[in-house]
Amino acid sequence: MNNIxxxxxxxxxxxxxxxxxxxxxxxxxxxxxxxxxxxxxxxxLGFRFDEDNSAADEPTSLTGSLDTLLAVRQSRARSSLSSISRSACAVVPAEPARSARA
Known part of the structure; x- marks a missing residue:
């Protein structure tokens, strides 16, 4: 199994x-x-996190064994291109335009 x-x-x-x-x-x-x-x-090994639960009267944290953790959801990093506005991008022609004098 080399594809791991x-x-x-x-x-x-x-x-x-x-x-x-x-x-x-x-x-x-x-x-x-x-x-x-x-x-x-x-x-x-264990995990700990503060729970984002606005319904609770007090902030809560959860701690537990890592083997009880089934999955995690992560935010994705935004691409560096997504911060560039589309108007800042220039379209470059495949061939330079020929001068009328040539």
Whole structure:
């Protein structure tokens, strides 16, 4: 199986996570992965994020074992071309125009 590709996750771009109970919206920049730390001998990886839940009276954070994480939704970086206005782009002809004097 030489066609295996790494699927990088940029924690800074995670905007939602899928857990067994459904999708959870993440406060941008709050998603982290690291040692879980439920005990001295606990060497599992875990995750933590602040939940973006406007219905809650108080801010909440979720922490859990990384193996319960089913999927992540990431924002995509905008292309550098998308910041250039269309009017700034010039159309270049395939051949230079010939002068009338030639």
């Amino acid at each position: 590709q790494r699927l990088p996750v940029d924690a800074r771009r995670v905007i939602a996570v899928l857990l067994p109970d459904g999708w959870h919206h993440v406060v941008p920049g709050s998603f982290t992965v690291g040692p879980l730390g439920f005990g001295v001998d606990d060497d599992r």
